[in-house]
Amino acid sequence: MDENVTLELKHISKYFGSVAANRDISLALYKGEILALLGENGSGKTTLMNMISGIYYPDEGQIFVNGKEAVIASPQDAFRYRIGMVHQHFKLVDVFTAAQNVVLGPGKKGYGVKRINSEVRAIAEKYGFELDPKKKIYDMSVSEKQTVEIVKVLYRGADILILDEPTAVLTPQETEKLFSVMRAMKADGKSIIIITHKLHEVMAISDRVAVLRKGEYIGCVETAKIGEQALTEMMVGQKVELAIERPAVKSDRPLLEIRDLCVRSDEGSRAIEDLSFFIRGGEILGVAGIAGCGQRELCEAIAGLRKAEKGGIYHEGESIMGLSPKEVAARGIAMSFIPEDRLGMGLAPSMSITDNMMLKNYQDTRFGIRPIPDREGENAFVRCAKHALNRAGAFLDRHDPFVDRKKARAEAARVIEELDVITPSTETPVRRLSGGNVQKVLLGREMLTEPNVLITAYPVRGLDINSSYLIYDILNRQKQAGTGVLFIGEDLDVMLALCDKIMVLCHGRMMGVVHADKTTKEQLGLMMAGALDLAEEKGKPMGVAKDSRIGEDETWNA
């Protein structure tokens, strides 16, 4: 066997029921290299890594560490083989310091605080981390927490590091910093597997790329010898057009205007502070920001699902502040909200597609009782009786106790047909569908209401490339139809290509609104980190439209 191979997988398979999460995967990792594991969501990347780090146990196949067969039945075993994994969701104790978190777990050396602090600092310095060992986790930013996770793994002596989507929560600058640390670790002889689905990061950091598709191993190539387009084709299995369209549409007057909005988070802290912005009909306004800086609260406040503390929300000049979604709809305003947690908020996962179709309009069912018309020359008594009867009929009509599944089924069939939802039938529970199809069901339902304001939070999260492009296409079609779209996104490349304007949030405050075709990723990154504030540009606050539809008396006065 090759001396340089540190980890080798042979014919690894893992099944969940009859679904093969991994099928016959053979893979080798060399000493001192960075291997990118690329694949779409659900292609089995994380499952494979979980088997290496002892969380799952492979159904078939063998794992070799340094040429010897290894049985990894638990994370402890993995550490014994010097394998460490940094999970996508951090597993840290909030009230402990960085150093205390690092030594947690199967340590043998005891817990001298000073010694630990200096040891942790030594590791951090060795690889170029910026880490204060005495800082408590709850004081830390996401990237610092990630640093702690990596140092933790290094402290336990891992030679093989697995990083599961480490860049998903980082700004471009933080990502660059992480990459330089990874290069330092590589120079130290560590082997790193990085899971990601961002192509440009693969190109930037890795030596080799292994591609998985639908649980199968497609191939492994040297990064230097392949381009992004070819990698995408390996990943998806077919040719994909990578360019996102941005059709030019003449934008309308402001549709939705937000003034000085303040919203509190579930924990009671201010999630959104004095935010003012507006969306015009026929434009896509992107909202950029690192995870958890108020995007969710903003969406929920606009959609009427969360109480705003103060401020104003105006739809075509009409205040909809403090109204429930039902009341907003009752005013004839068609506003749709696609929440980020599709299965937890927008849909009912165990219910069928049909039942999900009527989520918002199941109450509209009527018996269809028509009032008896008045006729000429009736005496007063008959007329009175008729009126009473009609009123009773209308009451009964409003209180039809039954749901109309026939109509919902027809709607479901329409959505399935128009958006090519892949499902056995309209009665399939939504949770059995794949991520892309779930999103199509949700979007399809909202499209049927013909909204003129569309709020979408991370609409392509967890979707494969083809589905993502389909979603972009749908959004563009909505835009062309004159809808104002609020697009909360996480991938800056996508936002730069898709959105007309991008608003950047940092800790609930607006750092500015920029035109997508006149800005750069670096600028957005600085704004996301709070280092660049454009909100007070040219001496006037951004986010107030010149042609506002809000009446004079309510207009914001600086």
Add this chain to the structure above:
Amino acid sequence: MERVKKEPFIHITKREPMPWWKSLCIRVGAVLIALIISAIFISAASPRDRGFFDYFSSLFSGAFGTERRFWLLLQNTALLLCVALALVVAFKMKFWNLGGNGQVLMGCLACAMCMYYLGGKWPDGAVCLLMFVVSVAAGALWAVIPAIFKAFFNTNESLFTLMMNYVAMYLVAFFIALWYPNGTGAMPPLSDANLPTFGSGQAGRSLPIILAAVIVTAFIYCYLRFTKHGYEVALVGESKNSARYASINVKKVIIRTLVLSGALCGLVGFLLVGSINHMVSTSMDSNMGFTGIMVAWLGKFDPLIMAGVALFINFLTRGMAQVNTDFGFTSEALSDIVIGLIYFFFIGCEFFIVYKVHFNFQKGSVHPAPDFSMDAAESSSSEENGRSAPSPDGGDVLPAGGDAPVQTEGRPLAADADPPPETEPSPPEGIKRSRRSKKEEN
């Protein structure tokens, strides 16, 4: 490596959903095996000279032996089913109503109060009507108190409803002591304001109750399936956020649903006192609030399956009482153990319907042993292929290892009851391929 660890002995994987007839076979098989084991156990422990087959005849005669027993079986089934349906309404909303006992008891108490205070003074018809209203209201009240706290303060409904059981029980004890202060804690049957029956036989007495259960079953079936309320209940149970998203007033739905749940329990209390016992006691609920939970879950929240489960459970209870007498046991402990044993098998087989268990009898890593799995057709010799040290004939020593399932007592259910699968997902192709490639390599 410094230390070769043994591979895990038991390997559990999730199954594909199996066809209904197959899971039914497993369940029936589990019950049969449990009955056989309990028959051996009982006949061995009996102080009288009773054999293996006498057990079954006693069991069936206890449940169906006479016309009276038959009707009583149906009557008890009807009551249990009503309680279970009441719980299902709440369970669909993921509101774990463990207070069925208390709600039934409050219904009983309210009904008995009407009979005690008004019986003979008012016309019977009016008292009966009032009994109905008050019982249902009392049951609803006992359920709605935890519901209000859940809706407004998000208290834990399981604990709350559970505690309410004890309050109800001691309230009943209090009123019995108040009415009949003779210290026995028992209440004689009241003769006024009894509910009408169809004739004097057991059939006539049971029929109104069975009828009520049929109506309740049909109502709940339609309520949960076809109405807006049922849709809201399911939606709130699915996800409170989705319900909020759909502009549903979650608090209102929680309270309304629990009113229905409690009202149905109150109805059972009304039937128990007004139609069957004409008196009240602290154990009148016969623990139906808890047995009902089992009925609800084993019946998959489907009223029709639940009817079958309720029948089975009552068949066991009544049959086992007869076994107890016939086999000469003085205490009920033994029959309780046997009922528990049968429940254990009945519930335990659900595990084998959802999961598949692989046993790994491999010793060390040199001698590959066949991989015994629960399902003969699906078992693969993956272990010998994949995990053993490469040996020249590693893959071919026992190619069909799974054909010899081991008969251990702990898991005979699935193995025995499993008919040869037809629509079973084919053994994953990867296995075949890896086996083939192994041979090629060698």
